[in-house]
Amino acid sequence: MVRFINSAKRLEEANVKFEKSEEEMMFNVGFKEGVMVMAPLTIEDRTESFLRSLIAYEQYFQHNFVTDYVKFLDCIIDSSKDVEILSRRGIIENWLGDENEVAEMVNKLSESVSGPGKDFVYANMFEDVNKHCGRRWNRWMANLRKNYFYNPWTIISVLVALVLLLLTFTQTVFTILHVV
Structure with a gap:
């Protein structure tokens, strides 16, 4: 059928x-x-x-x-x-x-x-x-598109948050390497 x-x-x-x-x-x-x-x-x-x-x-x-x-x-x-x-x-x-x-x-x-x-x-x-x-x-x-990425501003804010998270991670790694 x-x-x-x-x-x-x-x-x-x-x-x-x-x-x-x-x-x-x-x-x-x-x-x-x-x-x-x-x-x-x-x-x-x-x-x-x-x-x-x-x-x-x-x-x-x-x-x-x-x-x-x-x-x-x-x-x-x-x-x-x-x-x-x-x-x-x-x-x-x-x-x-x-x-x-x-x-x-x-x-x-x-x-x-x-x-x-x-x-x-x-x-x-x-x-x-x-x-x-x-x-x-x-x-x-x-589901992601329907509930979270229905607006271009939400996509931009997620990308900015990811960049900030990556920069924070990079800063943490360099701080640890500098101390060691």
Whole structure:
């Protein structure tokens, strides 16, 4: 059984980076070493009807490529924040204007699609993403970023504290060496 992946916001918090693929193939998605590479997707007024037509066509011929892609989009897009993250990376080009409209469109589109079948196209990628997010180091880094390094000033203050600690340690070593 396929275990779904989290939204783009949660994946980014778990140390997953998003990059735009150079290929223009719409369904081209990959994940390697903490980087999810996605082909650019333009969301406009007719995108929903276009995807619905492709899904209907697929159901007639019993394929699931577009259906699986829509399920993938539904996993990574839950809210306007997810759309904002993907837009910032150049993956989603939002012609609707409002990120919330894109999130609603994707979530509404996936309601009419059945769950992934036994030949889910992105099953291996989902497994790799879940393994990456489940690693202790990535969870720690996500927790550290979320709770402590959410502000540039906190990062600067930690760096200054480390420099002061290093200078204090150096001064202590030289004092001991001078006495001995």
